[in-house]
Structure formats: C-alpha cells, structure tokens
Amino acid sequence: MSVWPFEIVARTERSSRMLFVVPVLTVVLTVICATIMFTVTGNDAGTALYSIFVEPFLDAYGISEVLIKASPLIIIAQGLAIGFRARVWNIGAEGQLTIGAIFASLIPIYWVDQPFSLMLPSMIVAAGLGGVAWAAIAALLRTRFNASEIIVTLMLNQIAAQVLLYVINGPLKDPRGFSFPQSVSFPPEALYPLIVEGGLLRVNYSIILTLALSAVAWVFVAHSFSGYRLHVGGVAPAAARYAGFSANRAVWLSLLIGGACAGLAGVGEIAGPIGRLQPILSPGYGFAAIIVAFLGALTPIGIVLAGFFMAVIYVGTDGAVLSAGIPSSAPMVLQGLILVFYLMAYTLVNYQLRRKPGRMRA
Amino acid sequence: MTNTLIFILAGAFSTATPLLLAAMGELVAEKSGVINLSIEGMMALGAAIAFMIAYQSGSHALGFLGGGLASVALSLIFSTLVLVLNANQVASGLAVGILGLGLSAFLARSFESLTIISLEKLDIPILTALPLIGPVAFHQDVVVYLGLGLAVALASFMSKTRGGLILRVVGEDPHIAHSLGFKVLRTRFLAISFGAAMAGLAGAYASTVLTPLWSDGMIIGRGWIALALVVFGTWRVFRILLGAYMFGLALLADLAVQSLGIRIPSQLLTSAPYVMTIIVLTVVSKDALRIKLNAPISLGENYKPSK
Amino acid sequence: MTDIPAQSLLELRGITKRYGAFVANDAINLIINPGEIHAILGENGAGKSTLMKTIYGVHMPDEGQILWKGAEVRMESPGMARALGIGMVFQHFSLFETVTVAENISLTVPAPLADLEEKIRAKGDEFGLQVNPKALVHGLSVGERQRVEIIRSLLQDPALLILDEPTSVLPPSSVEQLFQTLRKLPERGVSILYISHKLDEIRALCHRATVLRMGKVAGTADPRTATSSELARLMIGRDIPHPVHPPSRADGEVRLLVQGLSQQNPDPYGVDLKDVSLEVRAGEIVGIAGVSGNGQSILTRLLSGEEVLSGAQADHIQMLGNPVGHLNAEHRRRIGLAFVPEDRLGRGTAPPMSLSENSLLTAHRSGMVKHGFISRQKRDVFTDTCIETMDVRTRGRHSLASSLSGGNLQKFIVGREMMLSPRVLIVSQPTWGIDVGAAAMVRQKLIDLRDQGTAILVISEELEELFEISDRLVVMFDGKISDPVNSRDTNAEEIGQMMIGHFGATRGEAA
Numbered sequence A: 001m002s003v004w005p006f007e008i009v010a011r012t013e014r015s016s017r018m019l020f021v022v023p024v025l026t027v028v029l030t031v032i033c034a035t036i037m038f039t040v041t042g043n044d045a046g047t048a049l050y051s052i053f054v055e056p057f058l059d060a061y062g063i064s065e066v067l068i069k070a071s072p073l074i075i076i077a078q079g080l081a082i083g084f085r086a087r088v089w090n091i092g093a094e095g096q097l098t099i100g101a102i103f104a105s106l107i108p109i110y111w112v113d114q115p116f117s118l119m120l121p122s123m124i125v126a127a128g129l130g131g132v133a134w135a136a137i138a139a140l141l142r143t144r145f146n147a148s149e150i151i152v153t154l155m156l157n158q159i160a161a162q163v164l165l166y167v168i169n170g171p172l173k174d175p176r177g178f179s180f181p182q183s184v185s186f187p188p189e190a191l192y193p194l195i196v197e198g199g200l201l202r203v204n205y206s207i208i209l210t211l212a213l214s215a216v217a218w219v220f221v222a223h224s225f226s227g228y229r230l231h232v233g234g235v236a237p238a239a240a241r242y243a244g245f246s247a248n249r250a251v252w253l254s255l256l257i258g259g260a261c262a263g264l265a266g267v268g269e270i271a272g273p274i275g276r277l278q279p280i281l282s283p284g285y286g287f288a289a290i291i292v293a294f295l296g297a298l299t300p301i302g303i304v305l306a307g308f309f310m311a312v313i314y315v316g317t318d319g320a321v322l323s324a325g326i327p328s329s330a331p332m333v334l335q336g337l338i339l340v341f342y343l344m345a346y347t348l349v350n351y352q353l354r355r356k357p358g359r360m361r362a
Numbered sequence B: 001m002t003n004t005l006i007f008i009l010a011g012a013f014s015t016a017t018p019l020l021l022a023a024m025g026e027l028v029a030e031k032s033g034v035i036n037l038s039i040e041g042m043m044a045l046g047a048a049i050a051f052m053i054a055y056q057s058g059s060h061a062l063g064f065l066g067g068g069l070a071s072v073a074l075s076l077i078f079s080t081l082v083l084v085l086n087a088n089q090v091a092s093g094l095a096v097g098i099l100g101l102g103l104s105a106f107l108a109r110s111f112e113s114l115t116i117i118s119l120e121k122l123d124i125p126i127l128t129a130l131p132l133i134g135p136v137a138f139h140q141d142v143v144v145y146l147g148l149g150l151a152v153a154l155a156s157f158m159s160k161t162r163g164g165l166i167l168r169v170v171g172e173d174p175h176i177a178h179s180l181g182f183k184v185l186r187t188r189f190l191a192i193s194f195g196a197a198m199a200g201l202a203g204a205y206a207s208t209v210l211t212p213l214w215s216d217g218m219i220i221g222r223g224w225i226a227l228a229l230v231v232f233g234t235w236r237v238f239r240i241l242l243g244a245y246m247f248g249l250a251l252l253a254d255l256a257v258q259s260l261g262i263r264i265p266s267q268l269l270t271s272a273p274y275v276m277t278i279i280v281l282t283v284v285s286k287d288a289l290r291i292k293l294n295a296p297i298s299l300g301e302n303y304k305p306s307k
Numbered sequence C: 001m002t003d004i005p006a007q008s009l010l011e012l013r014g015i016t017k018r019y020g021a022f023v024a025n026d027a028i029n030l031i032i033n034p035g036e037i038h039a040i041l042g043e044n045g046a047g048k049s050t051l052m053k054t055i056y057g058v059h060m061p062d063e064g065q066i067l068w069k070g071a072e073v074r075m076e077s078p079g080m081a082r083a084l085g086i087g088m089v090f091q092h093f094s095l096f097e098t099v100t101v102a103e104n105i106s107l108t109v110p111a112p113l114a115d116l117e118e119k120i121r122a123k124g125d126e127f128g129l130q131v132n133p134k135a136l137v138h139g140l141s142v143g144e145r146q147r148v149e150i151i152r153s154l155l156q157d158p159a160l161l162i163l164d165e166p167t168s169v170l171p172p173s174s175v176e177q178l179f180q181t182l183r184k185l186p187e188r189g190v191s192i193l194y195i196s197h198k199l200d201e202i203r204a205l206c207h208r209a210t211v212l213r214m215g216k217v218a219g220t221a222d223p224r225t226a227t228s229s230e231l232a233r234l235m236i237g238r239d240i241p242h243p244v245h246p247p248s249r250a251d252g253e254v255r256l257l258v259q260g261l262s263q264q265n266p267d268p269y270g271v272d273l274k275d276v277s278l279e280v281r282a283g284e285i286v287g288i289a290g291v292s293g294n295g296q297s298i299l300t301r302l303l304s305g306e307e308v309l310s311g312a313q314a315d316h317i318q319m320l321g322n323p324v325g326h327l328n329a330e331h332r333r334r335i336g337l338a339f340v341p342e343d344r345l346g347r348g349t350a351p352p353m354s355l356s357e358n359s360l361l362t363a364h365r366s367g368m369v370k371h372g373f374i375s376r377q378k379r380d381v382f383t384d385t386c387i388e389t390m391d392v393r394t395r396g397r398h399s400l401a402s403s404l405s406g407g408n409l410q411k412f413i414v415g416r417e418m419m420l421s422p423r424v425l426i427v428s429q430p431t432w433g434i435d436v437g438a439a440a441m442v443r444q445k446l447i448d449l450r451d452q453g454t455a456i457l458v459i460s461e462e463l464e465e466l467f468e469i470s471d472r473l474v475v476m477f478d479g480k481i482s483d484p485v486n487s488r489d490t491n492a493e494e495i496g497q498m499m500i501g502h503f504g505a506t507r508g509e510a511a
Helices: A016-040 A045-053 A060-085 A093-110 A119-145 A149-169 A206-223 A225-235 A237-243 A247-270 A285-295 A300-323 A330-350 B002-031 B039-057 B060-084 B089-107 B133-137 B142-160 B162-172 B174-179 B184-210 B222-232 B237-251 B253-260 B266-286 B288-294 C048-055 C078-084 C101-108 C113-127 C142-154 C172-187 C199-205 C228-236 C296-304 C311-316 C329-335 C355-363 C376-389 C406-418 C436-451 C463-469 C492-499
Strands: A006-010 A351-355 C010-019 C022-032 C037-041 C063-068 C071-073 C086-089 C160-164 C191-196 C208-213 C216-221 C254-263 C273-281 C285-289 C317-319 C337-340 C424-428 C455-459 C472-477
Touching (some): A016 A300, A016 A330, A045 A300, A060 A093, A060 A206, A060 A225, A060 A247, A093 A119, A093 A149, A093 A247, A119 A247, A149 B222, A149 B266, A225 A237, A225 A247, A225 C355, A237 A247, A237 C329, A285 A300, A285 A330, A285 B089, A300 A330, A330 B060, B002 B039, B002 B133, B002 B142, B002 B237, B060 B184, B142 B162, B142 B237, B184 B222, B222 B237, B222 B266, B237 B266, B253 B266, B266 B288, C010 C048, C037 C172, C037 C199, C037 C228, C048 C160, C078 C086, C113 C172, C142 C160, C172 C191, C172 C199, C216 C228, C228 C492, C254 C296, C254 C455, C273 C296, C285 C436, C285 C492, C296 C337, C296 C424, C296 C455, C311 C317, C337 C406, C355 C406, C376 C406, C406 C424, C424 C436, C436 C455, C463 C492, C472 C492
Parallel strands (some): C037 C191, C037 C208, C086 C160, C285 C472
Antiparallel strands (some): C010 C063, C208 C216, C254 C273
C-alpha cells in the first residue's frame, strides 16, 4: 500500500542536542523561505534580511524598539508556557490582555485630575486582577462544567474586543475627545518611566518588570514544588493522580498565571507607548506570544530569547518595509512560517525518521 | 421601517453564507477528530485569491474555484503537521492560520481597496414577488441557495451514507476504527481538505459577493465565528444552519440597532454569538453523556497508528 | 457428537509464538471439531490470548501449522480469518457508542440499513439475542453490547466463534441467557472456542476443555465429568513454596481495614466490587490472589486514593483507625500510606522526568520541599540512596525514568516507597515482568519491611510469590474477596479452586 519508504518513530531518549538544533533549524528554514519570498517580489533579499536581522541592533533606537515589542511577548509567553507545560491550552491571552488594560485604565481615567504617586503600581495590580478575572471564567467553566478551555478562551477574546469597543465608545470615552473612540490621555504618574529620559527612545521600565518576572518564572518552573506538580500533570496525568496532585488545581493555577501575565502585558501597552485606552491595544501579541512560548521550548530562558527574536522580526520587518520596500504583510508571513517550521523541526526532538524495516527495495 | 426590516432579514442570508460554508467545513474536520484553528487564515487566503482571480478574469466561478483550491493547498501544511508529524493540533492550527492571514495580505497587496461587481440577485418567478417573504428569502444570489443545498446534502451525507458513518466513527474512536480496517489518517486528511475548501469558498464569497472588494483584514474574525458556530450548533448541520442565520443577523447588529431605534450598544449584539456559544458549550459539556453524543470524542487528539 | 468426526474444523499443530526470549505459546496442539464447544482454560499469562490472536490472524505464529477444515492455511489477518468463517468477540468490544446498533454492524457487514435491521431482528429472534437495531450503543448495557457483538459475528456466517472471557462483563442474571444462546449454535453448525477461567461455566457449557499452563498444553479433559480439583491441578500444576521466613506476630494493630466496600466500576468492562472486607495488621503481609480482571484494579485504586469515595462512605476504608475513603492519594500518604502500582511508567513514575524528579513525586514530604521550594540537595541524596540500596542499574539520578528497564524501574519505585517508612504499604504486582534476581530482592525487601512493623498488602497474580511472602492470603473473584487463609496451612489446590470461584462456605459467596 504505502510506497513511502520511511517511518517516523519515537526516540527512546530525549536528544538534548536537538533542543539546540530545533531553533537553529527553524531560523535557517525561515530565512531561506524569506529569501525566496523577497526575491519573488522583486526586492533585494540581501538588503531586506540585513534590515530585518541586523539593523535593529545598529542604533539605540532600534534596540529600544525591540525591547518595547519584546516585553509584552515575553511576559505573556512566560505565563502561557506554564499552562502549556501542564497541557492547559489558554488561547485567550489577547482577551486577558484587553481586560487587564481596561481594569488598569480605570485608575488614571477616574483620577485623571488627581494623579498620585502610586498610580502606576496600583494600575499594575489592577491589570493583573483583570487578566485573572477574565481567565477565571475559562477555569471555572473547565473545572466545574468540563467546557473546553480552548474554545472558551477563544470566544472570550472576541468578547473582550467588544467590551473594549463598548467602554471607549461609552463610559470611558474622553468627553473632550470629539468623536474619537478613545480615553483621555493618562497623566505621567500613570505611565512607566522611560529608561532614558528626554530622548527619542521609547523603551520604559516595563521591560525590567518583564525580565524580573521571567526570573520569577524560572524559579517557579525550575525550583518550586507547585511548578513541578503542574509539569507532572502535563507529562504524566496518571502519575499526578497517583501522587494525589489535583487536576483542577492545575487548570486554575495555569489559567490564572496566564491571565495575570497577559493583564500585565496590557498595562505595559496603555501605560507605555500608547498612553491611553484605544480600540487597538495589541498587534496580536496574545497570539504571537503562543509562537514565542513554543519557540522558547516552553522554558523561561528559551522564551526570553524567543521573545527578543520575535521582536526583532517585528521591528526589523518594519525597517525593511522602508529600506528594501518589502510588503508590509511580510512580518505576518514570517511569523506563520516560524511556527510552522518550529513545529516541523520539533518532531525531530521526539521522533526520528528512519527507513522502514523489512522494505529493502527502493 | 418595514423596508429596513426586510433589508436586514434579507441581508442576513448573505452575511450568514460565509459563516455557514466555513462552519460546515469545520464541522466535517471536527467530526473526524481534528480541530482546525486556522479557518480564519484559510478564509482570508481564499478571499484574497478569489478576489484576485475574479478581478482579473471577471468570473466569479473561477474566483471561487481558485479560493477553494488555495485554501486546500494551505491546509496541506496543516495536514502534514498534524497527521504526519503528530504536532499539536492547537499550535498547528494557529501557525497555519497566521500564515494564511499573512499570505493573503502579501499576495493581494496590489489589489488593496479595488472593487468588483457582486453576483446579481436571482429573480424567481412568482416567489420573489411574494410580499415580505419574497424579497427576504427569494431574492438572493445563487451561492446563498447553493449553501443551503449543501447543508441539506451534508446533513444527509453525515446521517445516511457509509462515508458519513465512517467519518463519525473515526472521530469517536480512531483506535477501534483502525482495528476494524478503516483508514483513520486518510479519512482525517480528506476531512481537513474538505474543511479547507469550504473555508476558501467562504472567503471567496466574502470578498467577491458579500462585500466585493479586497482589503487586508477583511475577514475580521468571521473564521472564529464559524468555529463558534460548530460548537453552538452542537455539531449538527441544521442547528449550525440556524445558528449561522442568527449570527448573520448579529453581524448586522449595528444596522439593526440604528434602524429600529433601540438604544442598546451594538457591541452587546456583536458579542452575543460568542456568549451564546460559551453557554451552549457549558451546558453540553456539563453532562458527560451529552458531550459524548454531540462532540466528536477524540477531538484534538492525534492518532498514532501503533503498527 | 461424542464420536470423532471424519474431519476437524480447526487443527493447530505445534504452534509456537515467541516475544523476544519469552515463549508465549510452546508447541501447542489443538483440535476443534464441528459442532463442538471447546473451552480453553488457564491462568493469566498461560498463553490463552496469544493463541486466540494467532487463530484470528492478529499475528502469525513463529512455528507450526494451522489447518482449517483439513487444509493448511496462513492466517495473515483478521479479515482473512473472517473470510474463512472465524468470528471473534473480544473482551473489550469494538463498538462505537454514538451510532446505532445497525450502523455499527453495517461497518463490517455492508448492507442497506433497512435490510440489516431486519436481519438483526431475525438473528436475535433465532438465538435469543434481543436488541433494538435502531438503538444507540451508548444506551445499551454491557450485556446488550455483547449481544450486538455476537450478532455481528453471526451475520458473517462463521463456522467457528471465539469468545474471550464473555461472562466477565456480565451480571450473573445474564450469564444463563448467554449460555442458552451459545448452546443453540452447535446445532446450527457453529463451533465455539470458549476462553475462560471460570470452572462452573465451563462445566455447564463446554464439551471439551484444553488447559494451558505456562504456554504449553497441560492436558485436556471432559469438563462435564472432571472434578474441579482435577482441573485446578491442571491449571496450577506445580508445588507451591511455603514461606521460609518466621510467621508474623498475630497481635499487631489493624492498620488497614476495609469493610463492606461495594463500588461500581467506572470502567464499563470492569467488575464491580461486592461487599469487600479485608484487614491488614502491623507486621504482616497479606496477599490478594486471583486471576486479573476480578476487581483488583478498582480495589487498588480505591485503596491508593486514585479513586475516592464520597464523604458518606469514607469509613468503608480506614487507615490506622481514621476513615480515609474520601481522601485523595496525597492526604492518605500523610497518614502513612505508600503504594507501588502495577504500571511503573506513566503512573508510578513520569516517563520524561529524571529519577531525581521522580523521587519528588511521592517522597516530597521527607524534607525535600521547604516553603514551597525544592531542595535539590535533599532530593538528590534521597535518590542516590535509593539507587544504591536497591541496586538500581542506571547511569545515575539524571537518567530518565523511561530509559530504565522494567526491573530497575520497579526497584527504584519500591525503594522510594519503602524509604518513606510507611505504616501501610500496598504493592500491586511487585515482580511483574522483572528478572529473577530483581524479583528475589524486591520480595526480601518487603519481608524486611514487614519485620520492622509495616502492614503490607500485596496484590499479585503469581501464586508462588504470594505463598513465598504472605502471612495470610485472600482470593479475589468476580469482585468479591474470600475469607483469609493462613498461607502456611493451605495448598495450591485450595487456592486454585478459590481462584475459579469456589470460595466454599466463605463470606464472599454468602454475600
């Protein structure tokens, strides 16, 4: 029946070399594909690739932009990865980010004329709570009613987008903003301080928070017993049951951590580059972070690297649009390719291709 | 007032059609046990290709054909990931979906904001002239009726034919299906391909008939609505059909709200389909038996043949 | 029917099947005549299933011949077996729950549904197998599902029908109905190969019995005339060792108490527990003997806390005097329980994790976690100690659980659980599939632990093992448990009879 002479068999031991090979292979395949794509569109592939992968590092502005983009990607991915390791599929970071941002925005909008010094910290807490609340819906429905968290979180993304549209057209709309659907501009106390004051560089302290939380994520994953329990539940549910680790607890913890992190990414946007509530808060960070989480092999350190890589793609392709004239849609194509190639390459970690036994003829 | 009502009720047939087409495709894929989260991207690619072809050739039929085929081509990546490489279905669907969205914008970038002429609405003797019901139900384009016909055909395929039976049992328990000698992976491959083709046609309808213009991001979440519809309809064709019309109405919410003079936020109506979907999913899932009878039991689980 | 027909229906000559070094079937000869109900009797692991799969074409034998109606055949696939006229009803049914009876049958017997429904009714009437062809399978009882399976086989006009432990899934009331159906088959030219370990049934139904023991034919008998002792001896067929270690103190406190535990099995093909009572005292080893599939699995899960009872039923299971039936595994372990499950990979250990990480799984309470953080040093010392004292052959504590052989993994798990100094230890299949040296060591460790005062419950299919290490023995059969017997005072025959359902005047049978 089958003329395909190879079969894919599970490796008996995890190949640690492959953990390194997979991301490298992913990047190489993506670069090859990008080269072909740019050549076909008549762009200078060399210039484009230079713009994408080198130029972001050439000046402080480029690095600053990379850090701005990397921050939300990394923080969301850290939260999602903890859930993914426990096989809890939170696809709702985009919605959790939105609700987190709305929660956080209440503070500067309400006290816009009486800003106080702890405004930003209280916004950060509110954003975390907002993300947690939104994710808790999925956790509740999954643990109490067995409703698939994949579908519920997906639906909640769409609902969150509508909630945002509603509040900025209604209760949170800037009364003096003419007919623009957006909130008032936040007072300076509600914004992350810039790392380099008074220049063109937009990078702010949210990246520091992100890196600090990445360290916390690393401690949680590598050293905490809670993180261990979640991981066992993901890789061997029967062993978790044998040890008495609660499956419901794993669902709750996974979703709440994911929600809180997405909420923090939300406040990072409105208290960062945006500075107010507006209809579009994120260029799909919630979905791109899923790519980042996988690309980082669901490990905290890997995610930091993958987040920077993805941010470089964002910033670099923006640059390449100008310098090499590549289509503005190229970044999304590259993102899709990266995850596709990653998933393909990942097969190499767990499986190997080998010749089918007993089929000697070619 | 009546005219507006007729306009909205009639319009819902059109807005429902891409949702119905895509949801029927996803239904088949899910019935075989595969959840395909890339419909949004497949619709976008189908829409882009269909528009480009229709614009160049002036033929809607060629546009639909091209849109469907482009989607199927994209789905080959998904099938390879999920069926051959055993990659996670959720991640694979998202990856291919993002790729589809990117490709649609990329390939059709020089067509941005161009327009073409939509398909004409049919005038059916006598029926179209009926009061109220005539302009609502019998003054639609041909694809609307084809979509309805396809729903009937799909329903009877699922419940009456051997092929439909095999599709259902593969989704329920691939291991038993394999032990009885059925080709699980082949069945799933065909189901994914069918789902992709339908998503492509849905996209083609959106870009060449419903709003006959191309703009990047024009699918605006309709792929996710289609996904919700399948759950909302508890994996039954006619419930999905009904849901598609309701969701189609909800998409016209803005118009409806303004014309009826009701003061409710349009966002409430727009999010209604998603809220309803969550409620339906919750009610269905609560009862293990009901989820078993409705949802494909192996949904989302890859099947690895042991030998 | 008693005289030998001119030609056999099926004949096996010297069938041998090996799995690696293990010989599952060793030169099996078997003759089945037309119109005969032929029993295959044997303990777990005697080679019954392997033999059936050979006949049904699931796999090919390594040696030997299969003759069908006198002509040699190569049985290459189940499809081929079916084409020749062999039908099989497996213990686990191949039915889809969300489609109707007729649709299920149509998958293997293609025909228009209306015709098929008619045929199903007709077969049902003919053989007393009433079932509604339009009904969805999910709503059918296990007994009805079995009828569907039998009808499906009969609709393919088989000359031989193989039934694998068909009554293990049936309530007693349905068994007689099944037998009435089966007795009609030989008159209509269908022979039956009936696999079972239940002596009563075989005597009530079968014309001839072939007894398998350790992959070989131990003998044949006429079950209508043979005594149960004769059959039990054929099945067990060996002298059984007696414990060499000194007897336990009889006055230890009751550490584990099960009383009047009845529980429906969540697995639809599993046996329900019926009024199970049991006690294990400090400083003794109690063994549960019995052929697997008699409720051991659900009992073990209930005792370990992987399945829990409702709060109202909590005191059906007590540990050290506390009702624990409603507590999960972690809570019971806090009271002093340790447990070695029969599935080492995936349940007793997480396969993709290292041995160190697998120590944490249950030993985290012994100082490895402080303020929610893992103390790697404590964990690694524990793991190294376990590897050393149990002589686990591995490259070290960083080895993945999945990379260890079954025997070494078992030594690791047993070591880990013993190092917790449990007050109650439950061990399921302590030496399943592990080599002789490792098995001897595991058994000795269990005895040592007993001597330190732990109450130990061992569930095993291996009678020798139970005789060697247990102080008292009970037998599990059909979800019931016998009264305990002192393993120094009993013999293989008595236990063998209990294993095929002859509890004598015991509590189990009275229930």
